[in-house]
Amino acid sequence: xxxxxxxxxxxxxxxxxxxxxxxxxxxxxxxxxxxxxxxxxxxxxxxxxxxxxxxxxxxxxxxxxxxxxxxxxxxxxxxxxxxxxxxxxxxxxxxxxxxxxxxxxxxxxxxxxxxxxxxxxxxxxxxxxxxxxxxxxxxxxxxxxxxxxxxxxxxxxxxxxxxxxxxxxxxxxxxxxxxxxxxxxxxxxxxxxxxxxxxxxxxxxxxxxxxxxxxx
Amino acid sequence: xxxxxxxxxxxxxxxxxxxxxxxxxxxxxxxxxxxxxxxxxxxxxxxxxxxxxxxxxxxxxxxxxxxxxxxxxxxxxxxxxxxxxxxxxxxxxxxxxxxxxx
Numbered sequence: 001x002x003x004x005x006x007x008x009x010x011x012x013x014x015x016x017x018x019x020x021x022x023x024x025x026x027x028x029x030x031x032x033x034x035x036x037x038x039x040x041x042x043x044x045x046x047x048x049x050x051x052x053x054x055x056x057x058x059x060x061x062x063x064x065x066x067x068x069x070x071x072x073x074x075x076x077x078x079x080x081x082x083x084x085x086x087x088x089x090x091x092x093x094x095x096x097x098x099x100x101x102x103x104x105x106x107x108x109x110x111x112x113x114x115x116x117x118x119x120x121x122x123x124x125x126x127x128x129x130x131x132x133x134x135x136x137x138x139x140x141x142x143x144x145x146x147x148x149x150x151x152x153x154x155x156x157x158x159x160x161x162x163x164x165x166x167x168x169x170x171x172x173x174x175x176x177x178x179x180x181x182x183x184x185x186x187x188x189x190x191x192x193x194x195x196x197x198x199x200x201x202x203x204x205x206x207x208x209x210x211x212x213x214x215x216x
Numbered sequence: 217x218x219x220x221x222x223x224x225x226x227x228x229x230x231x232x233x234x235x236x237x238x239x240x241x242x243x244x245x246x247x248x249x250x251x252x253x254x255x256x257x258x259x260x261x262x263x264x265x266x267x268x269x270x271x272x273x274x275x276x277x278x279x280x281x282x283x284x285x286x287x288x289x290x291x292x293x294x295x296x297x298x299x300x301x302x303x304x305x306x307x308x309x310x311x312x313x314x315x316x317x318x
Contacts, residue, residue: 025286032293039297043304050308069246073239076268080235083276090225196277203268206242207261211249215257 008184020186027190031197034160038201041153045208048145055142057213062127062143063150064118068210071114072202078107079199082168082192089175089185097188098175104195105168108161115158122147153205160198167191226275234275241268 013019049056085100126134128151129144171191174180180188245264249257273279279287 021283021286024282025289028286028289028293032289032296035293035297036300039293039300042297043300046301047304047308050305065246065249069242072242076238076242077235079272079276080231080238084228084231087225087228087231193277196272200269200272203265203272204262207245207249207258207265211245211257211261214249215252 016183020189023186023190024193027193031193034197034201038153038156041149041156042204042208045149045153048142048149049208049212052139052142052145055139056146057216058139059143059146059150060209060212061214062122062125063210064121065210065214067114067118068206071111072206074107074111074114075199075202078104078111079196081107082195085175086185086189086192089180089188090182092182094175094178094180097180098172101168101172101175101188105165105172108165108168108195111161112158112165115154150209154209157198157201157205160201164191164195164198168195226278230275234271237271238268241271 009016009019013022081100082104085097085104088094088097088100122128123132126132127143127147129148133144133147135143168191171188175188241264245261248260248264251257253260273290277290279290282290
């Protein structure tokens with residue numbers, strides 16, 4: 001079976017399917033730790049938001065909702081492109097797979113650039129706790145907490161996007177060189193899983209950061 | 217090629233429809249956030265996020281095709297997260313306010 005497919009089979013596995021499933025399982029164990037890593041930050045957010053609901057609404061209105069929405073759309077689109085890239089490699093369309101991976105990396109890069117603009121705007125509006133924060137009034141403390149959590153959550157998320165973008169560009173080069181094919185694409189599939197998880201984290205960041213108190 | 221069990225591929229149209237659904241849900245959450253609904257703003261937005269996550273996991277991450285063990289492990293992170301969030305919330309919402317004696 002392994003000779004027919006041409007995939008490299010480690011000796012502890014009886015066939016390539018078992019090897020691939022073991023890799024996917026291991027990846028999910030890693031992704032579970034990632035869910036809990038961000039989960040702790042979300043738990044801190046929930047705790048503080050229950051304590052200071054009005055302050056969090058005021059602070060959330062200071063974020064850039066339009067940019068946040070565009071960033072969400074960009075990440076959702078990039079997730080579908082990377083899923084299509086895995087599909088292409090399964091169908092032996094290597095050229096397409098390379099193009100789709102490169103496009104995913106570009107969308108990830110544009111996400112980082114947009115987020116950089118957001119950070120810059122917040123800096124000029126004196127909304128960076130510990131560095132330049134000059135808000136006053138009854139909600140100042142709650143706003144400071146919100147922006148602390150905002151920088152931790154989005155900062156770590158952007159770091160994950162940066163890692164993902166690097167992996168995507170490296171894989172683009174490897175796909176273009178013909179390193180993957182219909183029977184050996186595990187690395188590509190696992191990177192796609194990682195990218196989807198980064199997308200899922202943002203799916204929850206978007207409403208809790210950008211959409212609080214928009215109707216008030 | 218595609219007849220092999222481990223190279224099963226999802227039709228292209230599935231991915232396109234899921235992307236359209238995801239972007240529609242995004243528009244819905246942005247739109248609903250601008251309407252005054254009180255607590256329901258949060259409920260709707262988190263509900264939409266859960267729906268988006270399920271779409272990404274079932275179609276993009278191929279969770280419906282995965283082995284039972286993989287599916288269980290992929291659910292575990294979310295189950296632990298739910299426990300973490302609910303226990304943290306139980307603490308804050310059930311804590312009786314005790315006025316400071318000074």
